[in-house]
Amino acid sequence: MKDILFEIPTADQQLSIRGIKNFAVSEDKPSKRAVFHVHGIISRTNEYLDKSLLKSFLKQGYDVFRFQLHANFPNCRKLMDCGLSDHASDLNAVLEHFAKDYEEVYLTGHSLGGAVIMLAQPRNIKAISLWDPCFDLKSFFQSQIAQEIDPGHYLIIWNIQFLIGKKMVDEACLYGPSDSLELSKKLAQTPIQVIHPRQGTFVTDTSWHSAGHDKNCRVMIEDAGHCFDENDKVDELLSHTLTFFEQFHEKTLPHD
Numbered sequence: 001m002k003d004i005l006f007e008i009p010t011a012d013q014q015l016s017i018r019g020i021k022n023f024a025v026s027e028d029k030p031s032k033r034a035v036f037h038v039h040g041i042i043s044r045t046n047e048y049l050d051k052s053l054l055k056s057f058l059k060q061g062y063d064v065f066r067f068q069l070h071a072n073f074p075n076c077r078k079l080m081d082c083g084l085s086d087h088a089s090d091l092n093a094v095l096e097h098f099a100k101d102y103e104e105v106y107l108t109g110h111s112l113g114g115a116v117i118m119l120a121q122p123r124n125i126k127a128i129s130l131w132d133p134c135f136d137l138k139s140f141f142q143s144q145i146a147q148e149i150d151p152g153h154y155l156i157i158w159n160i161q162f163l164i165g166k167k168m169v170d171e172a173c174l175y176g177p178s179d180s181l182e183l184s185k186k187l188a189q190t191p192i193q194v195i196h197p198r199q200g201t202f203v204t205d206t207s208w209h210s211a212g213h214d215k216n217c218r219v220m221i222e223d224a225g226h227c228f229d230e231n232d233k234v235d236e237l238l239s240h241t242l243t244f245f246e247q248f249h250e251k252t253l254p255h256d
Helices: 048-059 084-101 112-120 137-144 166-172 177-186 233-246
Strands: 004-009 016-022 033-038 063-067 104-110 127-131 145-150 153-158 160-165 192-197 217-221
Touching (some): 033 112, 048 063, 104 112, 137 145, 137 153, 153 166, 192 233, 217 233
Parallel strands (some): 033 104
Antiparallel strands (some): 145 153
């Protein structure tokens, strides 16, 4: 389970996107299928949820790609300076660089990472699983802004305190429930699974699964929180995700 670091340019060639790739067998013998994970707004690639995903998917024969939407390096995006469109662009840049090497590509996204996937509108994806994803972006960001620190930067207090920029807020406010649902309709060629903890942060009657592909579905996990880190809840999350993906897996892939 060797971590292999990668660094690729953003679409405009101005900054870098850093990430980690792991191979089910080896870099010399990549799998025919891969999963790309998009983390939440303040998460990193080495947190409990990401490490749990890595272990489960490698065991099932997937190569795994995780990348940073923002990072503390001079040539990487900083959270307070970027918007949702930047995150979506970076996801598409990662897919453009790596997905061509695979016959099957799957996506997972946690929290805001789910919204990033939907905003990116990626093509040629076998299936998507979104974990307690933010759906009503407008209401969430408007409700979480504690104060404007200086012109163009806002303090968010949500479990911890962090800063975001005006670009992030302005873009989020473009997506209330009806606007988000239109993104699901536009991605109708890709089946989407939404997994919510029953008392999760973003549980609403309507979410990303509510329009689009006829195989879209939602799963509720009891007694779990937003990060699915209670007892064995992350195992339940990953089991549901893998079961959903298996519906769309071509069993006759070479070297499978």
